Amino acid sequence: MAENFDAIIIGTGQSGPALAARMTGEGMKTAIIERKLFGGTCVNVGCIPTKTLVASARAAYMARRGEDFGVMNDGSINVDMKRVKARKDGVVRQSNQGVTNWLKTMENLTVYEGHGRLESANSVRVNDDLLESDRIVLNVGARAFVPDMPGINEVEYLTNSSMMDVDFLPDHLVIIGGSYIGLEFAQMYRRFGSRVTVVEMADRLIARDDEDVSETVREILENEGVDVRLNAKCIGLAKRGEQVAVTADCEPSPEEVVGSHVLLAVGRKPNSDDLGLDKIGVETDGRGFVVVDDQLRTNVPGIWAIGDVNGKGAFTHTSYNDYEILAANLFDDDPRRVSDRILTYGLFIDPPLGRVGMTEREVRESGRKALVGKMMMTRVGRARERSETQGFMKILVDAGTKKVLGAAILGIGGDEIVHSVLDVMYADAPYTVIQRAVHIHPTVTELIPTMLGDLKPLD
Helix, strand or coil, X not given: XXXXXXXXXXXXXXXXXXXXXXXXXXXXXXXXXXXXXXXXXXXHCCHHHHHHHHHHHHHHHHHHCHHHHCCCCCCCCCCCHHHHHHHHHHHHHHHHHHHXXXXXXXCCEEEEECCEEEEECCEEEECCEEEECCCEEECXXXXXXXXXXXXXXXXXXXXXXXXXXXXXXXCEEXXXXXXXXXHHHHHHHHHHCCEEEEECCCCCCCCCCCHHHHHHHXXXXXXXXXXEECCCCCCEEEEECCEEEEECCCCCCCCEEEECEEEECCCEEECCCCCCHHHHCCCECCCCCECCCCCCECCCCCEEECHHHHCCCCCHHHHHXXXXXXXXXXXXXXXXXXXXXXXXXXXXXXXXXXXXXXXXXXXXXXXXXXXXXXXXXXXXXXXXXXXXXXXXXXXXXXXXCCEEEEEXXXXXXXXXXXXXHHXXXXXXXXXXXXXXXXXXXXXXXXXXXXXXXXXXXXX
């Protein structure tokens, strides 16, 4: 016999637990289903563990640079990967247990552990239990995409998830994919001491960003010894004894990169293929993402999709914003929309990239008259003090309205500093608000008004 709920949430990623708390707080009898790890990708195999590893890699990097700052170390710098992993596991465990305990002690919430599948537009089967509700929310996330490339079934490979189990130093890590996940692991493992090669099919790294950003990111990585192979149009894998050969070019004379381990970092795939969506007619796109409207409703009444599975952001912060949008519409009589969101994200190499709004390429393609300001980090006192002068800041402004269109801050603190621009964009205020603000010296942010005072027409 089915048990009735006011709402059912499938998945406990970034937006699911927060939504459960809001629903139960509104007096709704709610069920939440998790098939594997409470907290989803970010907590267990995504942002929290990877940024913890990034911190360990930076510690090793700075220790080796001690002499640059007059700090002498006569001994060698050694990285104990088992201790690195143990530290990461401890941080993850704390976050995972926090989410798990929060959900399992939440009043008016029933937690089911198992794989939830839709049996109808208002029912979900999990293990031997049948749950019914007129409100079902899909929060099932995504996983690493494994492409059907030659030799993929003949070799062992790693993904961002299985990398979390690595407690040793790969001799030569070959990373297929030159975007955000791949580049963070590339710098990280190079700093730990591995030889690292990045193999990318496109003609530049992080191709969604502007060419000057891509080129500078490549310079940063290559300066630390990461080997970058671009234009690898015919990637394939093959065994070479105990090693793996990665084809990085096409016939008739394919170039091979032979490494000890291979990491696939070529994108994410939504976990929508085993939910029973086809049974009830929930629409998905060509890549499997659940199609939603501006308020996160699917084409089937009473079913919503939030987080990575809807393809509307694929970031932890956009997933949480999905929760906020859905809750505002359900409970607050506040018609918030996905289209109100300003695109922003970070690349957490060191120094990091903070991005918001339109790229320079997108502004040019829009045909609007615009102004651009750019400042190299070599001009920033804080960067010189820290001997971290790689990168630049760039901002784009509408010439008519004086509204900020977008910005890229690639440099020390860029992932934090970009929010000063983002907040002004949400306020729909002109760039002069930042330009005339008095910022603290010496900081990186204080140079943004200086950059805005030297805007030039975008050719």
